[in-house]
Amino acid sequence: MGYSIVANGESRSFPNGDAFLAGTTDKADVVIYLGAELVADDSKAAILVELGTESLGRHTGEASGEEGSNVLGFARYRNGSDAPSKLVELVRQPRTKDSAIAAAKAVLEAAGLTVVVCADQAGRIIDRLVRPKYNAALRFLDEGLATAKDMDLTCRLGLGYADGPIERVERGGLAHHHDVTKALFDVFATPAYAPARRAIVAKQREKKT
Amino acid sequence: MISSIKTVAVCGAGGTMGAGIAIVAARAGFSTICFDTATASLDRAAKQTEGFFAKSVERGKISAPDKDAVMARLSRTTKLDDLAAADLVIEAVFEDLSVKKDLLGKLGKVCPEPTIFASNTSTLSITEIASGSGRDDRVVGLHFCLPAQLMKLIEVSPGINTSDATLNAAWAWCEAAGQLPVKTQDKPGFILNALLVPFNNDAIRAVEAGVASPADVDTAIKLALGYKMGPLELIDLVGLDTQVRLCEAFYPVTLDPRAAAPPLLTRMVAAGRLGRKSGRGFYAYDTGKMFGG
Ligand SMILES: NC(=O)c1ccc[n+]([C@@H]2O[C@H](COP(=O)([O-])OP(=O)(O)OC[C@H]3O[C@@H](n4cnc5c(N)ncnc54)[C@H](O)[C@@H]3O)[C@@H](O)[C@H]2O)c1
Numbered sequence: 001m002g003y004s005i006v007a008n009g010e011s012r013s014f015p016n017g018d019a020f021l022a023g024t025t026d027k028a029d030v031v032i033y034l035g036a037e038l039v040a041d042d043s044k045a046a047i048l049v050e051l052g053t054e055s056l057g058r059h060t061g062e063a064s065g066e067e068g069s070n071v072l073g074f075a076r077y078r079n080g081s082d083a084p085s086k087l088v089e090l091v092r093q094p095r096t097k098d099s100a101i102a103a104a105k106a107v108l109e110a111a112g113l114t115v116v117v118c119a120d121q122a123g124r125i126i127d128r129l130v131r132p133k134y135n136a137a138l139r140f141l142d143e144g145l146a147t148a149k150d151m152d153l154t155c156r157l158g159l160g161y162a163d164g165p166i167e168r169v170e171r172g173g174l175a176h177h178h179d180v181t182k183a184l185f186d187v188f189a190t191p192a193y194a195p196a197r198r199a200i201v202a203k204q205r206e207k208k209t
Numbered sequence: 210m211i212s213s214i215k216t217v218a219v220c221g222a223g224g225t226m227g228a229g230i231a232i233v234a235a236r237a238g239f240s241t242i243c244f245d246t247a248t249a250s251l252d253r254a255a256k257q258t259e260g261f262f263a264k265s266v267e268r269g270k271i272s273a274p275d276k277d278a279v280m281a282r283l284s285r286t287t288k289l290d291d292l293a294a295a296d297l298v299i300e301a302v303f304e305d306l307s308v309k310k311d312l313l314g315k316l317g318k319v320c321p322e323p324t325i326f327a328s329n330t331s332t333l334s335i336t337e338i339a340s341g342s343g344r345d346d347r348v349v350g351l352h353f354c355l356p357a358q359l360m361k362l363i364e365v366s367p368g369i370n371t372s373d374a375t376l377n378a379a380w381a382w383c384e385a386a387g388q389l390p391v392k393t394q395d396k397p398g399f400i401l402n403a404l405l406v407p408f409n410n411d412a413i414r415a416v417e418a419g420v421a422s423p424a425d426v427d428t429a430i431k432l433a434l435g436y437k438m439g440p441l442e443l444i445d446l447v448g449l450d451t452q453v454r455l456c457e458a459f460y461p462v463t464l465d466p467r468a469a470a471p472p473l474l475t476r477m478v479a480a481g482r483l484g485r486k487s488g489r490g491f492y493a494y495d496t497g498k499m500f501g502g
Contacts (some may be wrong), residue, residue, distance in 0.1 A: 030477040055214060077433040087432040114432055116425035125421050125429040129440075132467060133408045146400050150391040154400040158354045160433030165404065192411075192467050 001045065003107045010038035013050055013076035013084060014189045020111050029172035030107045038071065047071045047144035049091075052125075054185035056091045068095025070103050076113070077126055080172040088113045111157035122187035123180075129180050131193060138196035143199045174202030213378065215327075217244040218295035220312060221302035223250025226329055229357025230299055232258055235282045236271075236358075236462075237386040239414040240278035241284045244292060251285050258283065261358060293319050298380055299351060301329040304458070309338045317343035325375055327351040331402055332458035333393040348381045352399055353388075363391040364399040375405035397462045406455045407467035410438035410474070413452075416491070417473040423491040441491040445484035447475050 002025030005014075011034035011186035014020045036060045047070055049059050049109040058071035073091030074162050078084040084201070088108050092101060105115045118124050125133065141148055152164020168176050178199035214463075217234040222243030223226035235241040245251045253341055262279060265271040271279070280332055284291075302308055312324055320326075325350045328338050339348035350366030363383050367376045383390035393399040398406060403419055412430070425441020444452050456470035477483075477490065484490030 029338075068241075077429075079433075085433050087429055089429065103369065114428065116421060116429045118421040118425065118429075119419050120416065121420050125415065125426055126433050128415055128420065129408065129411050129426075130434065132411060133404055136404060136407065136467075138401065140400070144394060145396055145403070146391060146393045151395070151400050151404075153389075154362060154364065154391050155404065158360065158364075158401045159405065160437045168434075190466065 001032065001103060002026075002028040003030040003032055003035060003108050006036040006039075007034040009034075009156055011035060012052075012078055013088070015072070015084070019085070023111060028182075029168060030103055039057055040069070042070065044070060044095045046100040048074050048104055048108075051075050051091060051124075053180055055122070059161075060093070062093075065094050068093035068097070070097055070100040072096060072100060073120065074104070074108075075124065077166060080176065082171065084089070086112065086114050087126075088115050089126065090115050090117050091120050091124060093120050098107060123184050127180050127184065131177065131184055134165050134169040134177060135194070135196045135199075136180060137168065138198045141166065142197060174199045175206040179204040212381045214239065214296040214382045215296050216240040216242065217382075218244055218292045218298045220244050220292075220298060220300040220316075221246050223252075223254045225351060226355065227299075227301035228254035228257060229359075230301055230329065231352055231356070232261060232284060233353070233356040233386050233388065234299075235279045239282065239386070242284050242291060243283060244287070244289070245366075246287060248287055251287065253336075255285060256269075262375075263283060283395060289315055289319055292316060293321065295320060295324055297325045297327060299327045299329060301353075304330060304332060304454075306333050306337060309332055309333065310341050313338060313342035313348065315339075315451075323347075324497060325349065325378055327379060329353055331397060332428055334368070334397070335366050336370065339368045345370040347375045349375050350393075350395060350399070351383070351402070354401070361387070362401075363388045363390045364393050364401060365390045366393050366395045366399055368395050397459050401453065402459075405427060406452075406459055409440045409444050409467060410456065410467055410469070410471055411450060413471045414473050415445070416441065438500065445490035445492055448484045449490055450475055450483050450487055453478055 004024050031044050032048045034050045040091055051073040060067060062069050075089050076084045077087040090104055108115050138153055148166040152167045155161045155164040178195045181193050181195040217239045219227045222231045223245035231241050231243050243251060260369045266273050266276050286331040300309060302312055309328060314328060314361045326342060328335055328350055329352055330338060339345035341347055348368055349371050352364040354360035354362050365380055380390050412426055415426055423441040427441050430436055430439045443444055452474060454472050456468055459468040481487055481488045485494050488494050
């Protein structure tokens with residue numbers, strides 16, 4: 001089972017030079033859209049659309065919970081300008097065909113990636129779970145709970161994490177954190193997702209420069 | 210900084226944390242009094258400690274004579290009066306404010322003026338635990354991580370009335386014991402649990418909301434963030450009932466919605482799905498096998 005790619009600009013999941021970009025075949029059953037506008041095609045086993053903070057439904061349209069076809073969303077996790085990780089979040093809708101999920105998984109796993117399947121909900125798995133934690137850590141920093149260095153050290157030594165919340169969110173970009181949390185806040189409207197003050201500052205300064 | 214502390218007492222030394230803290234103290238050269246109200250727990254902990262050091266000798270981490278010297282520094286008692294000899298008392302008794310306050314109140318009468326009291330509480334306030342001790346300027350939070358005998362980190366938290374001298378002495382003791390202290394304010398969960406408990410709840414809520422399966426949530430977190438365990442695996446390990454208790458400790462104090470127990474969690478506990486210990490939590494376990502076997 002091969003894949004083809006329709007690209008428009010550089011993709012975050014598969015940046016220029018990524019081996020995956022070179023693995024395309026001519027008669028592909030799976031089509032992957034990287035930044036390009038989706039063109040529906042029922043004849044394909046699966047069509048994958050790279051997502052930012054938007055829902056898959058924004059590309060496919062929705063139908064009272066009955067939406068779903070051979071089109072899936074996806075995002076490969078990457079923190080800031082770090083190299084993309086092996087993790088791909090594959091986004092399905094309620095009526096997405098099982099065969100489409102299987103086809104999408106097959107091409108991504110053949111490329112050495114690990115696929116997790118999630119519903120078309122804001123933040124998918126990673127952003128939904130890590131953004132509130134980064135917000136809390138940024139708030140703790142403002143409130144003087146501990147220094148950034150000590151919070152990071154505590155998470156590395158006490159919890160065995162590869163890095164701490166402050167160093168990670170800063171490496172990913174505080175302005176980017178602002179954009180992601182703003183998108184999440186638009187959906188959930190809970191304080192946990194409201195952009196942290198330090199992220200707002202970073203965004204304001206980004207606009208200025 | 211050199212520690213002026215020579216003798217350490219550990220209250221609740223028959224328990225999980227207390228036994229580990231006693232190992233840390235004795236290994237670092239401190240004369241260590243292990244105190245617990247339950248003799249059987251003290252005896253069990255002593256056997257485990259012996260086993261721990263026997264393994265350390267086997268692995269070449271400590272010589273046999275050094276092991277004997279460490280073991281000789283450990284004494285056991287169920288009599289509170291024996292703690293009069295301690296320069297530093299670390300309490301790791303049940304996570305219950307009245308139990309801890311009561312203990313520190315009694316210790317306040319037993320121990321000499323300069324003795325410092327430290328609490329290993331995970332969720333309670335150091336300031337509240339210190340009140341009633343008669344020496345709240347000499348009470349400090351020393352939060353060890355599980356397993357204490359292996360983890361270097363200690364969250365050090367001064368209460369509102371803790372003196373700088375007490376904080377400095379406790380800090381120096383942590384370093385002398387070969388540990389790595391970090392300073393935090395006396396706030397619910399300090400750093401570690403303040404970040405962890407709501408995060409774990411969020412993972413439960415994601416499963417509850419149908420975002421993804423527990424296995425996919427855990428895989429995503431481990432792979433993306435480099436965590437050794439996924440949040441749902443971790444909750445299964447510590448126990449879903451423990452997670453409920455953590456929520457019950459945090460939510461009324463912080464009123465942070467993320468700290469409130471998710472409905473799925475309380476329902477799973479009601480259904481007897483407590484995690485590894487009951488054979489089923491977010492995952493199913495073969496209860497015939499011992500963990501790590
Ligand atoms: N288990 C953890 O992961 C962990 C991690 C960090 C901190 N802590 C904290 O450490 C403390 C102990 O937790 P644990 O898991 O070791 O508990 P545990 O139940 O294993 O041990 C508690 C011990 O205290 C003894 N005890 C109770 N009341 C006593 C008293 N008045 N005087 C003397 N001994 C008494 C009990 O007999 C028992 O042996 C708690 O405050 C907890 O929040 C636990």
